[in-house]
Amino acid sequence: MIERTRHPLSMRYRFMLVFFALIVIPFALVGYLAWSKSEKTIRGSHLDSVAQTAKNLDNFFRYVMNEQDKIMASDELQALFDPAQNDPADEIAYSNKIISYVDALNYSNKLFRIRLFPLNPSEHPTYMRSAYGRLDLDQAPWFVDIAANGRPFWKRFDSEDHPNLFVQPTLGNVKRLHSLKTYAPLGVVVMEIRPSILEEFIYPMRQFRNQELLLVDKNGFPAYSSNGRYGAVDPGLRDELKPSLASATIDHAGRKSLLSLSAVMGDELRLVSIVPNKDLNNPIAVLNKVTVALLGFYFLLSLFLAGYLTVTYTSPISQLVRRMKAMGRSDFKDDMLADTRYADRSDEVGLLYRGMSAMVGEIHRLLKETKDSEKRKKQLEFQVLAYQINPHFLYNTLDTIRWKAEAHNVGEIGEIVSSLGSLFRLSLNGGRELTSVERELELLKAYVDIEKTRRSRPIRVTYMIEEEIRELPLMRLVLQPLVENAIRHGISGKGETGMIIVQGGLEEEKLVFRVTDNGPGIPEDIARELLGSGTDPSRKEREGGLGLINVHERLKHYFGDPYGLEIESEAGQGATIVLKHPVLPKDATDLDGLADPVG
Template sequence: MIKRWLRYPMSMRYRFMFVFFILIAVPFALVGYIALSKSEKTIHNSNLDSVVQTGKNLDNFFYYVRNEQDKIMASDELQTLFNDELNDGIDEIDYANKLISYTDTLNYANKLFKIRLFPLNPAEHPVYMKSAYDVVDMNQVPWFEEIVANGRSFWNVFGAEEHSSLFVQSTLGSVKRLHSLKTFQPLGIVVMEIRPSILAEFIYPVKQLDNQKLMLVNKNNEIIYSTDDKYGEIEDSLKPELLASQVSKTMNYEGKSSLISASAVMGGELRLVSIVPLKDLNNPVAVLNKLTLAFLVFYFLLSIFLAGYLTVKYTSPISSLVRQMKVLARNNFKEDSLSRTNLVERSDEVGWLYRGMHNMIGEINKLLKETKESEKRKKQLEFQVLAYQINPHFLYNTLDTIRWKAEAHHIDEISEIVSSLGSLFRLSLNGGKEITNVRKELELLKAYVNIEKVRQSSLVRITYRIEEEILQLPFMRLVLQPLVENAIRHGIADKGDAGMILIQGGLEENGICFRITDNGPGIPEEMRQTLLDPAAATKNDREGGLGLINVHERLRHYFGEAYGLEIESELNKGTTIVLWHPILPEDTTELDG
């Protein structure tokens, strides 16, 4: 269905409307969606950040409470009051008065928390228990039984159900067992209760929405503080989520989709949990969503209006121009098939298009005439070339005839030079192809050397050290002969029989490498630096051959700057020309360039 719709020939008008909508409305919708999702993510992250920060503040406060509790428990006065050996013989009423007086002194001096002190065995101090707490037997109170039995400190919630005269509202407290600093024997129980108003000052700033619930949960998943005064165990679905040190997750809680944010407090002993219904949390985003939808409708209507305007003003004239171009193409761009229109008079881009088309048709007719004349002249030139062309086989056969005549008259030197010249001519042409192979290029070189040996009055001594593995590799023609010619004429020409040339070839990391070394006088440094410079005057200073610069430029032109020639020379020690050639595929016969 989609492919069929894409193949359907849509007019420019509808294409323009479609493109305009894609370029305006779709990006706006995409940006709106991203903005909404980012806003939601930002709100969620902000909620988690506030919970984490409040958790850190609570962490510091709870550690402070515990430290203060430890200081009181380590004080000499409290250690003395709970040491039975030191209190033997003291009247029970006096003992009760001392404990109550000490407790009142601590509580009046501190506005953050409240201290409660309990003997390890309350039944042994009925006067104190009755006077301070209006109770004698504490052994039936669960939290008291737990601290006496286990001795491990914990956080507990104290409510009005435990003691209506002491607790008007639920209060969070730290419960610890007091030990002797000398014998480490248990002496009593110390409860440090945080005043509810102080705890609210830490937690309530996090509460940003009316239906947001904040609570402190202990390791046993028991709620020890809650902003809605509901205690007990948390929901089972929430328990696995609170195992991590930080939590930010959307889930159902009490039948509502809510954002759960939590942060560990006191090293994981407690957790501060925030529960916010998503409906309340995303309410500002919902308003933004409606505003985005309104803008989308506006841009959709605007795109239709602008598409209609631009269609009438621009696309219709362009469609008319296309129709004229089709008519012209059917009539081979004849000027008489071009219809006149008042759109040519427009001063905007449409007018420029029409005027450009008229000028283009005139130029096309002019070029067609010139092309016909050019083809006519080309045919004449081809005929002339064919008329004067010399068949290379005629020249080969003539050279062979001269060689056989020389052999018949026992003139071996002429026979040898004619044979070498024929080979040189045949190999240098290479069937009109630019690529030969290393073996044939060496044959051409040896043919040239044979001619030079006959021409030179002195002996030309050349040694070849060529690796067998490179002989069949593709190689550019006519690159070795100019280098050897240069070595003979400018290197060993004045050495006589002492002149020697060493030709080495093989594979190296960069490709095929040839080194042509002579024992000539060497090249002065200033001349060596200009030999391969295309702009230098020495470029034209050549006697026969293609010259070093010719070979260098050909290699660089076809294969890149990594290839070409390098010149190594020292005065009175000789010269080495290094040729770098790439390894080409075996079937290469032509060069692109």
């Protein structure tokens, strides 16, 4: 036996993969390497820029601290805060001297601003009110810390520290003033860098449209922010700011961004730059566009070449393969023969295509003849079942018997003969396979009346039919066999306690009828046999010509698998037979043309 090798891809797609492997993939690899090297270079240069700016800031801050030390060591400031040289009782004169000194310093300096505080502000209320209004320094944590420990630090001052003094956050260096003679603490000096000066140092570092620049203190609050947001940074971002020099990719504001940071003044401050990756890659956008354009060109070229070769040489084979698969699924359709452009070829492919087309056409013709023959056979079988005797003759004979019975005052015979005549008249239905729900119910009631008279005992049948379905078309002789089965096998041994309920309505766009009895139920093996597949003659013998099997097969034959009968039963709990019938147009009178029978 020859072992066949199975390929998951067709010849066309394998050919395209070869082109990709030889042309597109190497070029894409080269483009990626060039792009990645460019990206690394840009990231490295950006980190260098941040580090250099941080170094410049560090030098500037040290210059500020040196100037602060010079002012603190000046004889004039030492004298202002020396208790021995000031009269504590003359608070106004003392306040005026300090304010004049501070104003003179601030007026002459455009880089920073000086603020002076006595070591015990509550002892100098006139000066504190004149210079800072209602500022209560005794409750400010930063002032308590510097007054007690004397360790200098950088702090961001904002409106919370003094609402009238700070329009925007300002960075300041806080130091405790000591006497040069006794080294006793005298006061607190704050050297605040003007925000415009910080911006002159930091803003030139901005190179990208959506770049965010921050100068963050050790508590996570920006002393400078290029976007004007001065709230505390996110905890996740704060954790990224711990190294003294770092470059990393983070998620920021919902975007992948490059974080570059450098320490300023040791652990006191961090200069931070956050650039969205999209903006960062703009400098290499030209390279990307060229790479993508060339990739697209080679991709289209490979598609064109692969398409040209495969359409010319492999499409006929693909067509034949699809037709063979369709034949394997027994899916023969007229449109399979519509495409004949390959049949005119003079080579072996054309010969194969013509042979395949001829074979498919012959098989389709044979299948159609078989289906038509099967349909005619089914119709003849149903007609034989429905017309085993001449209904016209039988109906006219019964009508004569009824009139004679009434003439001889035998009313009971007249009633049963009248019901039987109605039964045959309704079952005849003018030779049409479709009746209405209302006429089918009349036929069913006539049958029940006959059974009541024939059995000489009442048969309790309850009808629960929705009004909206009474005029809808229904295949004839489908409810009577269900009720007959319930009478014969369901309530035959129940006596007067036997009951049958006939329900009908619309469910999921179907006509659904349920015939329920309170009999012993239908065993599972018998239910399976009644509605199972096959042609076992014992089934039809059990139910007679117009039994459950006949109804089930008629429904499935004309309307398909979703329709037919279902049996719901439990031992000792009665049985329910469910009939599912399609909703047909109200003007429908015949089954032919409404649905193709299932062969």
